[in-house]
Amino acid sequence: MLFPTTEFAVFFAVVFAVSWALNSHNTTKKCFLVAASYFFYAFWKLSYVLVLFLSSTANYALALLLGRMADGPLRRIVFWFGVAGNLAVLGVFKYYDFFVAQTINALSTVGIRANLSFLELGIPVAISFLTFHALSYIIDVYNRRIRPTTSLVDILFYISFFPHLVAGPIVRARDFLAQTIHNSRPSDIRLGESVLLIVGGLFKKVIVANYISTDFVDGVFANPIAYSSLDLLLGMYAYAIQIYCDFSAYTDIAIGVACLLGYRFPQNFNQPYRALSVTDFWRRWHITLSSWLRDYLYIPLGGNRRGRARTYVNLMLTMLLGGLWHGASWHFVLWGGLHGIALAVERLLGITADGPRRIPAVLAWLITFHFVCITWVFFRADSLESALMYLGNLLGGDVFWSTTMTWWVALMLLCGAVTQFWPGHWFEAAAERYDRASLPVKVAVPFVVIFLVAVAAPGGIPPFIYFQF
Amino acid sequence: MATEQNLNDLPGSGLRLRVTAIVVYATLALLALTIPQSMVNRLNDFGPNAARDAALTLTQAFAGASHRIGADWAYHAGRRLFLSVTGKQDD
Structure with a gap:
């Protein structure tokens, strides 16, 4: 079930x-939200629900065990068993x-023909996000940052809660479980913020990201040799805007929907192309x-505490x-590398993070933005070869102008670019203004925006890019 | 000292929930009234079964009523204008 749909x-x-x-009736409410989240997930494939349930239950039991065990080698073994x-x-x-x-490719280069079979199971939607949520919980329990919850419902709820289930934002167990202990407070609903996030997310996904994708980016990346260098350059910029509008739209809607139900999710994007x-x-x-990778991978690897050389190794790893988390393919590995x-x-x-001190901010921005855009080519391309072909034609194409x-x-690119450069406080100001508005205006704003989005919407809504991860 | 339960009972708290509910349901009702065809089209995408057929009959009747009172006029007019300005074609 996609967010921008009638169902x-x-x-x-x-x-x-x-x-x-x-x-x-907090427990009953959580049971209902778990059931609703499983129903939401079952829309993709019923059998995936079993993966979700078994993973949640196993991590619940493992965390209880870790919570009861005294520190020592046995606890460490149980923990690593859970991580593995x-x-x-x-x-x-x-x-x-x-x-x-x-393996088959590597062995064939040395003349060995390996007879290994593929599983071809298909990837359950959100398997990566599900794993990150589960790992965050057992790592925090192991490090005694949180106590394991004795309520199975709380863990089922934390891992499956439908707004974040499919594509994040990745919510930490300690932040979310603290919100599940008591009844939600209606006074915590931030209506203006939620409405603006939801309608803004619908516009970014249904209109901006979809038209950029179907009318330009998909064609340019499918057959780069048929396009001019200028098209390839614009295609690179266009994909940068598309992936931002697509992914940030999902998390904006997720944050807005969760907030309407009385739960808070962390912010996931902050005008990244201003970096x-x-x-x-x-x-x-x-x-x-990025904060998950920092706290659960980079810092446990030693972070910057074990000398300069080790810091670089840790960063690279x-x-x-x-x-690799984004996908089992070398072009994702190279993108990360x-x-x-x-x-x-x-x-x-x-x-x-403040940028270089010796060069002007505009130049620092240009370098950073173009580096990010070039690396997006590796992210978007179907393979390493097609990414290199794309960049090769961009630099050495026959036709430029x-x-x-x-x-x-x-126009869609302009709309996407505007979201990066308007002052950050405009959103808060607009949300406050909405909250102060009369009830008819409060209803009119989401109705008119969603109506206009529907008027200009393409025929079918493709899934969000991050669903595949 | 305010407890969890009586925080929920505060007048401002209840009012906020009521306002939120009005915004959510009024928006969805207005969208259903002005773009009823979206529900019919979506139900047509699902395979036939008793529940889907009943929902389809209901939404078709609703879409017909919406059309008779002219509530779907703005959507169709807006859609035609959008297609003519952008040169796009309906799928």
């Missing part, structure tokens, strides 16, 4: 009413076939993933694994 609107209408009606179990689920569904293919360095970019892009190199170089040069981009796509 989600009907689903949410029911969930909103029942959830608040049950608010004074979660990674095994991810590995079997997402990476097994990739590694089999790589003055790659370090700054990763503090603005998919914030919940974190970003390579971050790249390029960002790892950039972060290491910036650290070497003393460049912080001609473009197939329509005025409509250019």
